[in-house]
Amino acid sequence: xxxxxxxxxxxxxxxxxxxxxxxxxxxxxxxxxxxxxxxxxxxxxxxxxxxxxxxxxxxxxxxxxxxxxxxxxxxxxxxxxxxxxxxxxxxxxxxxxxxxxxxxxxxxxxxxxxxxxxxxxxxxxxxxxxxxxxxxxxxxxxxxxxxxxxxxxxxxxxxxxxxxxxxxxxxxxxxxxxxxxxxxxxxxxxxxxxxxxxxxxxxxxxxxxxxxxxxxxxxxxxxxxxxxxxxxxxxxxxxxxxxxxxxxxxxxxxxxxxxxxxxxxxxxxxxxxxxxxxxxxxxxxxxxxxxxxxxxxxxxxxxxxxxxxxxxxxxxxxxxxxxxxxxxxxxxxxxxxxxxxxxxx
Amino acid sequence: xxxxxxxxxxxxxxxxxxxxxxxxxxxxxxxxxxxxxxxxxxxxxxxxxxxxxxxxxxxxxxxxxxxxxxxxxxxxxxxxxxxxxxxxxxxxxxxxxxxxxxxxxxxxxxxxxxxxxxxxxxxxxxxxxxxxxxxxxxxxxxxxxxxxxxxxxxxxxxxxxxxxxxxxxxxxxxxxxxxxxxxxxxxxxxxxxxxxxxxxxxxxxxxxxxxxxxxxxxxxxxxxxxxxxxxxxxxxxxxxxxxxxxxxxxxxxxxxxxxxxxxxxxxxxxxxxxxxxxxxxxxxxxxxxxxxxxxxxxxxxxxxxxxxxxxxxxxxxxxxxxxxxxxxxxxxxxxxxxxxxxxxxxxxxxxxxxxxxxxxxxxxxxxxxxxxxxxxxxxxxxxxxxxxxxxxxxxxxxxxxxxxxxxxxxxxxxxxxxxxxxxxxxxxxxxxxxxxxxxxxxxxxxxxxxxxxxxxxxxxxxxxxxxxxxxxxxxxxxxxxxxxxxxxxxxxxxxxxxxxxxxxxxxxxxxxxxxxxxxxxxxxxxxx
Numbered sequence: 001x002x003x004x005x006x007x008x009x010x011x012x013x014x015x016x017x018x019x020x021x022x023x024x025x026x027x028x029x030x031x032x033x034x035x036x037x038x039x040x041x042x043x044x045x046x047x048x049x050x051x052x053x054x055x056x057x058x059x060x061x062x063x064x065x066x067x068x069x070x071x072x073x074x075x076x077x078x079x080x081x082x083x084x085x086x087x088x089x090x091x092x093x094x095x096x097x098x099x100x101x102x103x104x105x106x107x108x109x110x111x112x113x114x115x116x117x118x119x120x121x122x123x124x125x126x127x128x129x130x131x132x133x134x135x136x137x138x139x140x141x142x143x144x145x146x147x148x149x150x151x152x153x154x155x156x157x158x159x160x161x162x163x164x165x166x167x168x169x170x171x172x173x174x175x176x177x178x179x180x181x182x183x184x185x186x187x188x189x190x191x192x193x194x195x196x197x198x199x200x201x202x203x204x205x206x207x208x209x210x211x212x213x214x215x216x217x218x219x220x221x222x223x224x225x226x227x228x229x230x231x232x233x234x235x236x237x238x239x240x241x242x243x244x245x246x247x248x249x250x251x252x253x254x255x256x257x258x259x260x261x262x263x264x265x266x267x268x269x270x271x272x273x274x275x276x277x278x279x280x281x282x283x284x285x286x287x288x289x290x291x292x293x294x295x296x297x298x299x300x301x302x303x304x305x306x307x308x309x310x311x312x313x314x315x316x317x318x319x320x321x322x323x324x325x326x327x328x329x330x331x332x333x334x335x336x337x338x339x340x341x342x343x344x345x
Numbered sequence: 346x347x348x349x350x351x352x353x354x355x356x357x358x359x360x361x362x363x364x365x366x367x368x369x370x371x372x373x374x375x376x377x378x379x380x381x382x383x384x385x386x387x388x389x390x391x392x393x394x395x396x397x398x399x400x401x402x403x404x405x406x407x408x409x410x411x412x413x414x415x416x417x418x419x420x421x422x423x424x425x426x427x428x429x430x431x432x433x434x435x436x437x438x439x440x441x442x443x444x445x446x447x448x449x450x451x452x453x454x455x456x457x458x459x460x461x462x463x464x465x466x467x468x469x470x471x472x473x474x475x476x477x478x479x480x481x482x483x484x485x486x487x488x489x490x491x492x493x494x495x496x497x498x499x500x501x502x503x504x505x506x507x508x509x510x511x512x513x514x515x516x517x518x519x520x521x522x523x524x525x526x527x528x529x530x531x532x533x534x535x536x537x538x539x540x541x542x543x544x545x546x547x548x549x550x551x552x553x554x555x556x557x558x559x560x561x562x563x564x565x566x567x568x569x570x571x572x573x574x575x576x577x578x579x580x581x582x583x584x585x586x587x588x589x590x591x592x593x594x595x596x597x598x599x600x601x602x603x604x605x606x607x608x609x610x611x612x613x614x615x616x617x618x619x620x621x622x623x624x625x626x627x628x629x630x631x632x633x634x635x636x637x638x639x640x641x642x643x644x645x646x647x648x649x650x651x652x653x654x655x656x657x658x659x660x661x662x663x664x665x666x667x668x669x670x671x672x673x674x675x676x677x678x679x680x681x682x683x684x685x686x687x688x689x690x691x692x693x694x695x696x697x698x699x700x701x702x703x704x705x706x707x708x709x710x711x712x713x714x715x716x717x718x719x720x721x722x723x724x725x726x727x728x729x730x731x732x733x734x735x736x737x738x739x740x741x742x743x744x745x746x747x748x749x750x751x752x753x754x755x756x757x758x759x760x761x762x763x764x765x766x767x768x769x770x771x772x773x774x775x776x777x778x779x780x781x782x783x784x785x786x787x788x789x790x791x792x793x794x795x796x797x798x799x800x801x802x803x804x805x806x807x808x809x810x811x812x813x814x815x816x817x818x819x820x821x822x823x824x825x826x827x828x829x830x831x832x833x834x835x836x837x838x839x840x841x842x843x844x845x846x847x848x849x850x851x852x853x854x855x856x857x858x859x860x861x862x863x864x865x866x867x868x869x870x871x872x873x
Contacts, residue, residue, distance in 0.1 A: 138783030161371070162378025162400075191769060192787060193371065208783075217656035220643050222636040223772050225522030226350070226372045227645025229712070232637055232656040239637050239656060249712045250350055250645055256371030258772060262784055265635075265777040266657075270619055272632035273661025283630075288662065288672070291629050295587075296676035298612045298628075302585045309564075312574040312583045315535030316590030317527035320641030320653065322690040323666040324526070324533035325541060326682070327589055330670055333561045333679045337546050337568030338583070341535040343527050344490070344572070344860040345596040 004068035013064045020048055020059035023072065030072055031081060031110040033088070034150035035060045036199055039159055042151050045088070047110055049080045056080060081114045089116060090124045092202075093131075093145035099203040100210045106201030107148060136184035139261040140197045140207055144176055147204035153177060153196035160254065165190035192257040198243070211240035218245065221259040222318065226250055228259050239266045299334075308336040315341040348481065348517035349647040349715060349727035354380055355515035358477035360470070362390040362501070363412065363487020363864075366397050368769040370521045370646075373483070386477050388470045390415060390462075391487060392764055393794075393836060394829040403469045407460040409764045409834060410751030410865040413493055415467065416500035417748065418456035421448050422471035423507050429475065433509030437734070440743035444503065447745030459748065461831070475508045479515035486523060487766070490863040494855040496746040506741050512730040522646040524773070525636075529644035532701075532716070533694070537568035542698030558697055560680060570859040572597070572852065578606035585612035589666060590633065592621040595774040595839055598850040598861035599817045616669060619776045622842050633666050634659035640687045641667075642709060644716075647727065650704055651713035751865040752853035755833065759815060759867035761799075762834045763849055766864075771840035779840070791844035792825035794836035795870060800826035803872065810873035813837065815866055818848035821873045835870060 001012050006023050013022040018041065023030050033045035041060045048059040051071040059072075071077065089111060096102050134142040151168065154177060158164045165188045169178035179188035197205045213233025221228040221242075229248020233241030242263050246253035275291035276283045302310055311334065315327040324341070331339040346353075353359075354376045367374040374397065381387050381400045389398045390405040390412075398404040407415050423429050424445055434441050457464045474480050482505055488497045502518050510516035522528050534541040544551035546567055556563050574583045575597060586607070597603040607613055607626035615624045616631040624630045638659040644650050659665065667687065674682035684690050688706045695701050703718040703725075714725040733739035755762050770788040771778040778784045793811050805811060811824045813835065822837070822844035830836050837846035851866040 138786045159379070159382075161375040162382065186787070191367070191371065217637075217654050219637070219653045219656065220525070220645075220651045222525050222777075224370055225524055225527060225646035226370055227525065227643060227647075227649060227651055227713075228372055229651070234656050237657050247712065248651075250647065250649060250651075251372050254372045254375055257769060257787075258778060258784065259372075262772075262778055262781045263637075264782065265618075265780040266637050267660075268619075268780045270780060271635075271660045271663065272618060272620060272630065273663055274632060275662070276620075276624075276630040278628055288664070291631060292669075292673050292676050295612070295614050295629055296673060296678075299585060299587075299677055302611065306584060309568075310582070310584040312569065312571075312578075312586045313535075314571055314574075314586065314588040314591050314593065315530055317524035317530045318590045318636075319530070319666050320526065320639070320643060320687070321529040321533050321650070321694065322641045322687045323589070323670065324530045324535045325690060325694055326667060326670045326674075328534045328536075328541070329559060329681075330674050330677075330679070331568075332540075332555065332563050333559045333674070333681070334677070335562055335564065337537050337564055337566070338574060339535055339568060340537050340571040340574070341527075341530045342524070342571070342591050342593075342596060343531055343536070344570075344858065345863070 002064045002066045004064050004066070004070060006070040007072055015064070017064055018060055019050060019052060019057070019062045019064055019068070019070055022064050023059065023070070028072060029113070030059050031113045032060060033106060033110055033148055033201055034152065036152050036155070038199070039152065039155040042155065044149065044151055046084045047081055047114070049077055049084075051077055078114065082116065082120065085111050085114045085116055086121060086124050088148050089121065090126055091129050092148065093143065099146065100206040101203035105203065134184055135208065136186035137190070137192060138208060139192060139257070140194055140205055142177070142185065142205055143203065146202045147177060148202055149175055149177070150201060152199050152201060153205060156196045156199050160195045161191065161193055163189060163191050192261070193255065194257065194260045195254065211235060213241050221255070223258045223262065228255055230255070230259065232263075239263050303334065308334045309338065311336055311338060313339040315339060317342050346517065346519040346521075346647045347511065347729045348514070348519055349649075350376070352514040352728060353481045353483070353517065353519060356380060356385055356479055356481040357515065358386040358388065358473055358480035359483060360388045360390075360474050360480065360504075361397055361483045363489070363497075364483050364485035364521050365391070365393070365395045365487070365766055366483065366521065367395065369485065369523060369767050371769065373521060386473045388473055390470070392831055392834055402473060403466055405460075405462045405466055405470055406831060407462050408831065409762045410491055411460040411748070412488060412491065412497045413500055413746055414456050414459040414748040415462060416497070416504065417448060417451045417746070418453055418460070418467045419471045419474065420500070420503060420507060421451045421453060421456075422468050423475045423504070424448055426472070428471065429507040430509030434507060437511070438506050438741045438743060439738065444743035444745050474504065478508075478510070479513050480508060480510050481516055482518045483521055484519070485521045487864060489520070489858065489860055491865065492752045492853050492855055492862045493749055494860050495857040499744045500746050502741075503743055506743060511741065512728065512732070514728065517728070520646070526643040528646060528648060529642070529650070532644055537570050541694060542700045544698075554697065572854055572859050572861060575603055575606040578609050581609070584610055586610050587614045588623060589616045592617075592623045592774040592776060594622040594626065595842060595845050595847060598847055598852045598863055600845060600848045601818050602852060616666065617776075618663070619780070621774065621776050631669055632661065632663035633669065634663055639665040639667070642691065648715045649713040650709055650716060652706065652709045752862055753851050753865065753867045755867045759869045760833070761868050761870055763813070763815065763846065763866050763868040764834060764836055764864050765839060765846040765850060766836065767840065768838055771838065773840070775840040775842070791820075791822040791838060791841040793822050793870065794825045794827050794830050796830050796832045796834070797826045797828055798832055800824060803870070805872060811870055812873040813849060813868050813870050815849035815851075815868045817851070820844040820846070820848050835868065
């Protein structure tokens with residue numbers, strides 16, 4: 001353990017942790033734009049500047065040292081932070097009100113903290129970046145005028161899912177996040193998992209169909225066998241969003257394209273809504289009473305005439321344990337073991 | 346899986362075979378890629394140069410259906426170079442001598458000829474797998490959907506036993522289950538040969554227990570697996586079929602045969618959330634609730650039992666499968682189907698299944714619980730066989746296997762081997778994913794993946810319509826010339842009803858598991 005002092009508070013931290021983490025441990029907020037707890041440190045935004053033993057350092061990259069004295073609120077620190085945020089804002093799209101991140105934006109949060117004011121921005125010449133929106137992916141789009149070049153999406157793509165579909169391209173003023181050959185993201189090796197979208201601190205990456213849920217319900221994804229923990233976002237009678245459950249041991253928050261974006265089938269107009277029976281070659285809507293009585297009579301008729309072994313039950317790997325249990329109980333209660341499901345397919 | 350998703354991440358070597366992990370289990374592939382970044386080794390064996398092959402230290406591109414030969418080759422190298430763990434083999438296993446004896450006949454140059462994989466790559470794979478501990482095996486339907494599926498799995502288990510990679514963190518033999526609750530459906534005995542919790546129907550004791558619980562007489566011999574039901578329907582052995590949440594017209598091998606079987610039946614009931622392709626052959630279609638519209642539990646690939654929760658009401662008059670089954674059972678005249686909640690059903694399961702005795706809804710909170718869990722104080726079992734194996738002696742048994750050719754191999758008339766699978770953007774028969782606009786815009790129609798050189802020879806360009814035909818049927822789709830597939834093979838999915846690969850596939854099956862050989866059949870390809 002290492003002992004250090006942050007703003008007069010004695011802190012004991014594990015060796016190897018950063019000043020940023022040590023401060024977090026005791027609840028001291030240090031603003032940052034490019035740091036993300038799931039990812040490696042990058043040190044690009046220079047907004048987490050603090051004074052450590054009298055020197056200005058980036059808190060996200062400076063390891064704690066025994067006896068270190070850290071100050072996070074000195075005149076120099078505040079000046080540097082403010083200046084860095086102002087420079088970022090100078091190139092940033094001003095249209096906050098209609099941005100999907102409004103109210104939940106890291107840049108807004110940091111700007112407020114470092115004290116950006118209309119007056120402070122006055123001295124900085126605003127430059128207009130040419131807007132380019134990549135809307136090739138059906139689930140999420142990218143707006144370069146909101147990108148702050150924090151590199152979180154790039155590191156996510158490399159470190160979380162190992163795809164590395166994007167990286168920084170061009171230099172200086174023209175630096176941008178890009179795919180190989182600057183092609184639309186849909187034509188790149190991107191797997192559309194949306195992990196970058198979840199971590200983008202601004203509205204640069206945004207859902208093509210943004211929907212804020214009224215409430216969320218904890219559940220498990222219905223696609224493959226990984227069993228990712230999810231939260232279903234509900235609005236009215238509709239599922240409008242899915243997000244990964246970080247507490248779930250199977251996926252620890254990660255999701256794939258189907259899990260995160262593939263939920264529209266739930267509220268699809270094609271859903272079956274009433275029992276149907278084929279009458280004279282045509283499908284007719286019928287009541288539950290009629291449908292179930294027909295099935296029960298037919299089943300009992302077959303049992304009476306040929307015995308239960310002419311019946312077969314095909315259960316489902318899509319249904320719950322309880323339903324599969326009841327389904328086999330139904331067939332075994334009728335005296336047959338002819339029950340199976342799609343495990344082999 | 347013998348192991349859990351959390352611990353396989355600790356493997357120093359991954360042997361991935363018959364699993365297109367990045368597309369079918371993306372979240373597991375993230376973990377493999379992360380492990381690779383920290384220095385773990387990766388071996389990939391697959392007939393296609395799948396994305397995971399990019400991560401591979403050695404990639405074995407074998408001909409479809411030659412898995413047993415390849416796995417024997419690897420075992421042979423491990424044995425000859427004395428890379429096996431003698432202590433584990435001696436103390437924890439039986440049948441090693443017979444196994445080693447049987448491998449005598451295996452010659453590496455012949456293995457290379459059969460599989461199309463160079464000898465040095467087989468040697469390299471064996472050294473990596475045996476030389477980095479712990480090492481884990483990940484596999485999926487590319488291993489099981491063969492007439493030799495059971496042998497394939499036995500051969501994989503032998504590798505793990507030889508190298509002592511059983512019952513340890515980061516080791517094991519791990520089938521990646523393809524559907525959200527395929528593990529649970531098996532556990533709950535939607536299977537013809539066992540009662541819930543894998544209690545054999547042939548066991549007098551188990552049968553008595555369930556007869557008493559259900560108040561019914563239950564036969565002491567196994568029922569018919571689905572593949573057999575469809576076969577017997579043609580000759581009148583099965584006359585009534587109740588299908589819940591499945592689309593066999595697209596998912597069964599040889600769709601034409603499946604349709605014929607359904608047409609022969611006197612009663613077909615389909616219970617689903619959509620009017621799928623199988624509904625066309627039904628007498629009655631019952632509208633069911635989706636996963637978002639009901640309470641219950643799923644078991645994932647690592648045997649973790651987890652809660653799902655009702656978020657919204659089902660549309661229209663649709664009902665949960667529980668409600669439908671219970672009402673139907675009542676009308677048939679059966680007793681014991683009145684439950685007040687899903688939790689009550691789980692209590693009944695726990696009372697009848699010793700491996701689930703300690704599982705209840707309360708314990709499923711906070712991340713679920715892995716079975717076996719024999720009592721309420723038991724923490725669950727993320728890793729199997731840490732102490733002993735399930736056989737009476739407590740030891741694992743080596744089972745020698747012999748390579749056999751796939752049931753149908755390419756010939757002059759049908760010169761290509763067709764292998765099937767899924768792609769990232771779609772799921773199974775497409776009933777759900779094809780109704781998600783964005784997924785369809787990313788991959789909207791079937792593509793016939795064919796090797797570039799083969800395509801060139803036939804003057805087939807990307808986007809050309811091609812007809813693929815087997816002895817059983819034909820489909821037409823867009824050609825996708827690519828380097829990913831071996832010469833002489835084509836790849837298709839079963840996601841798209843307009844061009845479903847199962848129109849072509851073979852119903853030949855594994856004699857033990859009764860799984861059809863969906864991963865190899867012979868086809869011809871021509872411009873449409």
